[in-house]
Amino acid sequence: DQQVKQNSPSLSVQEGRISILNCDYTNSMFDYFLWYKKYPAEGPTFLISISSIKDKNEDGRFTVFLNKSAKHLSLHIVPSQPGDSAVYFCAARASAGGTSYGKLTFGQGTILTVHP
Amino acid sequence: GAVVSQHPSWVICKSGTSVKIECRSLDFQATTMFWYRQFPKQSLMLMATSNEGSKATYEQGVEKDKFLINHASLTLSTLTVTSAHPEDSSFYICSARGRGLTSYEQYFGPGTRLTVT
Numbered sequence: 001d002q003q004v005k006q007n008s009p010s011l012s013v014q015e016g017r018i019s020i021l022n023c024d025y026t027n028s029m030f031d032y033f034l035w036y037k038k039y040p041a042e043g044p045t046f047l048i049s050i051s052s053i054k055d056k057n058e059d060g061r062f063t064v065f066l067n068k069s070a071k072h073l074s075l076h077i078v079p080s081q082p083g084d085s086a087v088y089f090c091a092a093r094a095s096a097g098g099t100s101y102g103k104l105t106f107g108q109g110t111i112l113t114v115h116p
Numbered sequence: 117g118a119v120v121s122q123h124p125s126w127v128i129c130k131s132g133t134s135v136k137i138e139c140r141s142l143d144f145q146a147t148t149m150f151w152y153r154q155f156p157k158q159s160l161m162l163m164a165t166s167n168e169g170s171k172a173t174y175e176q177g178v179e180k181d182k183f184l185i186n187h188a189s190l191t192l193s194t195l196t197v198t199s200a201h202p203e204d205s206s207f208y209i210c211s212a213r214g215r216g217l218t219s220y221e222q223y224f225g226p227g228t229r230l231t232v233t
Binding site: 009034036041042043044045046049089103104105106107108109 | 120122125150157158159160161162165207209211221222223224225226227229
């Protein structure tokens with residue numbers, strides 16, 4: 001049961017244009033969403049996050065939008081740069097306590113390629 | 117920012133042997149560490165959650181006797197793959213969350229590539 005889905009395995013964008021990465025989720029108990037960037041053979045690096053009580057969070061070139069009714073979030077990168085080429089994972093945290101508090105459920109990832 | 121290291125970065129072992137992977141938080145105290153594995157072109161799958169000083173909580177389908185997790189101190193957690201088999205070959209990543217860090221943020225190690233021959 002894939003609770004977090006990134007339906008686009010890859011995305012190719014021209015430098016300077018906008019990159020839009022999408023993520024859908026099914027668990028309404030998720031209360032926090034995060035985007036990570038990952039290079040091959042490295043661990044993910046935190047990029048940006050958004051609380052379920054917000055619908056937008058912006059940090060420089062990166063903006064995350066959350067549509068709770070559609071259970072959908074997206075990451076916008078403007079303008080895209082060749083250095084942004086990596087795998088992007090969205091992740092969600094369930095608002096549960098106990099010993100597994102804070103555990104994240106990841107999507108499958110989207111490979112972003114930004115062409116010069 | 118918070119730094120998490122893993123050792124070794126890659127390891128090759130023979131089938132039937134055991135391998136230990138270390139995860140260290142270098143500049144903060146990790147009250148909770150998480151262990152993930154990633155198969156090629158797939159998502160990170162949480163294997164277990166480890167709180168310092170207590171037994172790890174394993175996700176459904178993960179054999180706790182095969183993947184031994186120890187979180188003996190606030191800066192070190194270890195994952196031991198016992199009696200490794202070729203199907204255990206994967207990329208193993210740890211992450212850590214500590215006091216003073218935002219509860220929803222985890223900092224990931226660089227991962228360990230395990231190949232079982």
